Amino acid sequence: xxxxxxxxxxxxxxxxxxxxxLSGAEVLLRVLVEQGVEVIFGYPGGAVxxxxxxxxxxxxxxxxxxxxxxxxxxxxxxxxxSTGKVGVVLVTSGPGATNTVTGLLDAMLDSIxxxxxxxxxxxxxxxxxxxxxxxxxxxxxxxxxxxxLVRRPEDVxxxxxxxxxxxxxxxxxxxxxxxxxxxxxxxxxxxxxxxVPHPSxxxxxxxxRDVIARAVAAMKGARRPLFYIGGGIINAxxxxxxxxxxxxxxxxxxCTSTLMGLGAMPAGDRRFLGMLGMHGTYEANMATxxxxxxxxxxxxxxxxxTGRLDAFSPGSFKIHADIDPSQINKIVPVDVGIxxxxxxxxxxxxxxxxxxxxxxxxxxxxxxWWHQISEWRKIDSLGFSQDMAPEAIIRPQYAIRRLYELAxxxxxxxxxxxEVGQHQMWAAQHFGFSKPNRWLTSGGLGTMGxxxxxxxxxxxxxxxxxxxxxxxxxxxxxxIQELSxxxxxxxPVKVFILNNQYMGMVRQWQxxxxxxxxxxxxxxxxxxxxxxxxxxxGRGLRATCVGELDGVIADMLAHxxxxxxxxxVAQDENCYPMIPSGAAHNQMLLGPDQDxxxxxxxxxxx
Amino acid sequence: MTTQQESxxxxxxxxxxxxxxxxxxxxxxxxxxxGYNIESLTVAAVDETRRQSRINIVTTATPRVLEQxxxxxxxxxxxxxxxxxxxxxxxxxxxxxxxxxIASGERRADALRIAQAFRAHPVDASAxxxxxxxxxxxxxxxxxxxxxxxxGLAEVSRTGVAAIARGxxxx
Numbered sequence: 001x002x003x004x005x006x007x008x009x010x011x012x013x014x015x016x017x018x019x020x021x022l023s024g025a026e027v028l029l030r031v032l033v034e035q036g037v038e039v040i041f042g043y044p045g046g047a048v049x050x051x052x053x054x055x056x057x058x059x060x061x062x063x064x065x066x067x068x069x070x071x072x073x074x075x076x077x078x079x080x081x082s083t084g085k086v087g088v089v090l091v092t093s094g095p096g097a098t099n100t101v102t103g104l105l106d107a108m109l110d111s112i113x114x115x116x117x118x119x120x121x122x123x124x125x126x127x128x129x130x131x132x133x134x135x136x137x138x139x140x141x142x143x144x145x146x147x148x149l150v151r152r153p154e155d156v157x158x159x160x161x162x163x164x165x166x167x168x169x170x171x172x173x174x175x176x177x178x179x180x181x182x183x184x185x186x187x188x189x190x191x192x193x194x195x196v197p198h199p200s201x202x203x204x205x206x207x208x209r210d211v212i213a214r215a216v217a218a219m220k221g222a223r224r225p226l227f228y229i230g231g232g233i234i235n236a237x238x239x240x241x242x243x244x245x246x247x248x249x250x251x252x253x254x255c256t257s258t259l260m261g262l263g264a265m266p267a268g269d270r271r272f273l274g275m276l277g278m279h280g281t282y283e284a285n286m287a288t289x290x291x292x293x294x295x296x297x298x299x300x301x302x303x304x305x306t307g308r309l310d311a312f313s314p315g316s317f318k319i320h321a322d323i324d325p326s327q328i329n330k331i332v333p334v335d336v337g338i339x340x341x342x343x344x345x346x347x348x349x350x351x352x353x354x355x356x357x358x359x360x361x362x363x364x365x366x367x368x369w370w371h372q373i374s375e376w377r378k379i380d381s382l383g384f385s386q387d388m389a390p391e392a393i394i395r396p397q398y399a400i401r402r403l404y405e406l407a408x409x410x411x412x413x414x415x416x417x418x419e420v421g422q423h424q425m426w427a428a429q430h431f432g433f434s435k436p437n438r439w440l441t442s443g444g445l446g447t448m449g450x451x452x453x454x455x456x457x458x459x460x461x462x463x464x465x466x467x468x469x470x471x472x473x474x475x476x477x478x479x480i481q482e483l484s485x486x487x488x489x490x491x492p493v494k495v496f497i498l499n500n501q502y503m504g505m506v507r508q509w510q511x512x513x514x515x516x517x518x519x520x521x522x523x524x525x526x527x528x529x530x531x532x533x534x535x536x537x538g539r540g541l542r543a544t545c546v547g548e549l550d551g552v553i554a555d556m557l558a559h560x561x562x563x564x565x566x567x568x569v570a571q572d573e574n575c576y577p578m579i580p581s582g583a584a585h586n587q588m589l590l591g592p593d594q595d596x597x598x599x600x601x602x603x604x605x606x
Numbered sequence: 607m608t609t610q611q612e613s614x615x616x617x618x619x620x621x622x623x624x625x626x627x628x629x630x631x632x633x634x635x636x637x638x639x640x641g642y643n644i645e646s647l648t649v650a651a652v653d654e655t656r657r658q659s660r661i662n663i664v665t666t667a668t669p670r671v672l673e674q675x676x677x678x679x680x681x682x683x684x685x686x687x688x689x690x691x692x693x694x695x696x697x698x699x700x701x702x703x704x705x706x707x708i709a710s711g712e713r714r715a716d717a718l719r720i721a722q723a724f725r726a727h728p729v730d731a732s733a734x735x736x737x738x739x740x741x742x743x744x745x746x747x748x749x750x751x752x753x754x755x756x757x758g759l760a761e762v763s764r765t766g767v768a769a770i771a772r773g774x775x776x777x
Contacts, residue, residue: 141628141635199624201684329674
C-alpha cells in the first residue's frame with residue numbers, strides 16, 4: 001500500500017474554503033496539530049482503531065508506543081515537565097483507560113499538564129456492559145482536573161481544544177477526553193478553538209497589587225526572612241525561575257525549596273539552603289522553624305514539608321502565593337494570601353521592592369540571621385562516610401555524588417528522573433540542579449515505577465540530552481517493560497539502579513517504627529539486571545564495590561545507547577537527615593546514632 | 607484564624623454550575639472525597655438559556671473549613687459561582703416536605719389540627735391516611751414531623767434546602 005497516497009491533509013484551511021468531510025478521528029488529529037502537538041504516547045486497542053488508522057495516514061504527529069498505559073501517562077508527564085508543553089496520551093477503552101488512572105492522579109497531584117484521549121464503546125452501546133466498556137469519566141473524575149465524554153460529532157473539536165486550554169492554564173493538570181468509537185468513524189465538523197473556552201472556567205493569574213504591597217512591606221521589615229519555594233515556580237515556566245533568582249539576589253534572603261521546586265534556584269547558589277522537610281537539610285529546616293517572615297511561593301505546605309503542624313514555623317509572619325486559591329489557608333493559616341501566577345507574583349514583588357521606601361530593619365539583623373544559618377550549615381547534615389578502599393561497599397549517597405560529578409563533567413544538558421523511595425531522596429539531596437525542568441520525580445502521589453517511563457518521555461523530548469533514571473531495584477521493576485520501548489526507539493536512557501535488595505524506604509520505616517520487623521520489604525528473586533538489559537538490546541553494567549563505581553559510571557555515560565547500571569549498594573543505609581513522623585523541624589534525626597524514639601501519634605502517620 | 611472560628615456552624619453552600627453531565631457528580635464527589643458532610647442536597651436547572659443549574663448543599667463545618675469548601679468548589683471547571691451562607695449572612699432558606707400520616711379517630715383529627723397550625727396542606731387523603739405538604743425552614747419541618755410521630759407518622763419525603771440571599775445581592 002502506498003501510504004503517501006492515503007495521507008490526510010491536517011493543515012489548517014482558510015475559512016470558507018474547507019469543504020472536505022473529515023472523520024471524527026481526522027478532526028481530532030487536526031486539532032492536535034493546531035494545538036502544537038508533536039508526540040503522542042499511546043497504546044492501540046479496539047475502540048481507538050479509527051484514531052490509529054488516521055495516525056497511520058499522516059506525518060505531522062509522531063506516536064511513541066509504550067508497553068503499558070500507565071507508562072504512557074508518566075512519559076507524557078515527563079515530556080510536559082521537561083518542555084513546558086502539554087503531554088498527550090492515547091489509550092483504548094476499558095483496561096486501557098483504567099491503566100492510566102495512576103498516571104493521571106500523579107499528574108493531578110504534581111500539577112502537570114497532560115491530555116489523555118481514551119477510546120470508548122460507541123454511543124449506542126454505552127451503559128450496556130459492552131466489551132471493554134468502562135465508566136471512564138466516572139472512574140477518572142477525581143483523578144483529573146476535568147474530563148469529557150464526547151457524545152456528539154459537533155463536540156469533538158471544541159472539547160479537544162478546550163481540553164488543552166484547561167490542562168495548561170491556571171493550575172495545570174490532567175484532562176481526559178473519552179471518545180466513543182462511532183464518533184471517530186463518522187463525519188465530524190472541524191471548528192477552531194472557541195474564543196471563550198469554557199464559560200465557567202476562570203483561573204486567576206494576575207495577583208492583586210494590594211496584597212503584593214502588604215507582602216513586600218512585611219519582607220522589608222523582616223529580620224529572619226526565608227523564601228520557601230515549590231513546584232509552582234517550575235510550572236510557571238523558566239521565566240519564573242529567572243525572576244525568583246533576581247528576587248533572591250535583590251533581597252539577599254535565604255531560599256529553601258520543596259522536592260518539586262528543585263532546579264528553580266541553582267543548587268550551588270550561596271543563598272540556597274537545599275530542600276526542606278522530612279529529608280531536607282538541617283539548615284533549611286532550622287531556618288523554617290526560626291524565621292520571622294516566611295514567603296511561600298508556589299508551594300503548598302505538604303505534610304512532607306511541614307512535619308508536625310502545630311510546631312511548623314511557629315511565630316512567623318506567613319505570606320503564601322499560589323495560583324490555586326484553595327491552597328491558601330488549606331493547611332497553614334497565613335497572614336497574606338496572594339492568588340496568581342508565580343512569575344507575575346515575583347515580578348510584581350520586584351517592582352514593589354524597588355518603589356517602596358528603604359528597609360525598616362537594620363542590615364545587621366539579616367547579617368545575624370545569615371551568621372546563624374552558616375552555623376547550622378556547619379553541621380553538614382548531608383554528610384556521610386564512605387570507606388574509600390577499592391573493595392569497600394558503595395554507599396548510595398556516594399554513588400549519586402559520583403554520578404552527579406561525572407555527569408556534570410560531560411557538560412551535557414542532563415535530565416534526571418527517579419522512582420520513589422530512598423534513592424529518590426538521596427537524588428534530591430546529592431544531585432544538584434542548576435536549571436528548572438531538569439528534575440522529574442513523582443512528588444505528590446509518590447508513584448513507584450514513575451522513573452523509567454518518565455525517562456522515555458524526557459528522552460523523546462530531548463533526543464540529544466543525557467537522561468538518567470536514578471532508580472531503586474524494587475521501584476524500577478514496576479514499569480520495567482518500558483525497556484522494550486527504549487529499545488524500539490533507540491532511546492539512550494541511562495538507568496542507574498541503587499540496588500540495596502530492599503524496598504529501602506519501607507525497610508527504613510520498619511526499622512524505625514516497627515522494631516526492625518522487615519515484613520515483605522526484601523527484594524527476593526531479583527533479576528540479573530545486566531542480563532535483563534542485554535535481553536532488551538541494551539548494555540548492562542554492574543558495580544559491586546567502590547573500586548568499580550567510577551568506571552561503570554564513565555562507561556554508562558560514554559555509551560551511545562541505553563544502559564542499565566546495577567549499582568550494588570549498602571543494604572542497611574538509612575536516609576538522613578530525617579524529621580521523624582509527628583516531630584517538628586527542630587527535632588531532626590541527623591543520623592543512626594541519635595535517640596530515635598518516635599511518638600505514638602507519629603506511628604499513626606504515613 | 608483564631609479559636610473563635612473553630613466551632614462548627616451550619617451553612618448552605620449555593621453553587622451555580624454549568625448544566626452538563628457530571629457536574630453534580632463532580633461537586634458531591636469533592637464533598638465525599640475530602641470528608642465534608644452533606645446534610646441535604648438540592649439541584650435543578652435554573653437558567654435554560656445559559657444552561658445553568660443551581661446546587662444547594664447544607665453542611666456543618668468550622669468557618670475555616672467552610673472557606674476551604676468554597677475554594678475547592680469554586681475551582682471546579684463547571685462551577686460559575688459559589689456562596690456560603692451561614693446565620694451571619696442574611697438569606698432565606700426553605701425546604702418542602704411531604705409527610706404521610708396513617709391515623710384514624712382522635713389522632714386523625716389531631717393531625718389535621720396541627721397541620722392547620724403549621725399551614726401544612728393535605729394534598730392527598732384516604733379513609734386512613736393523609737399526605738401533608740409543608741414548606742418552611744428546616745426547624746419548622748422538623749417540629750411538624752416530631753409532632754406527627756405519635757399521631758401515626760408513616761413516611762417522610764423532603765426536598766432539602768433551597769436558599770437565596772436577602773436583598774438585592776445575587777450569586
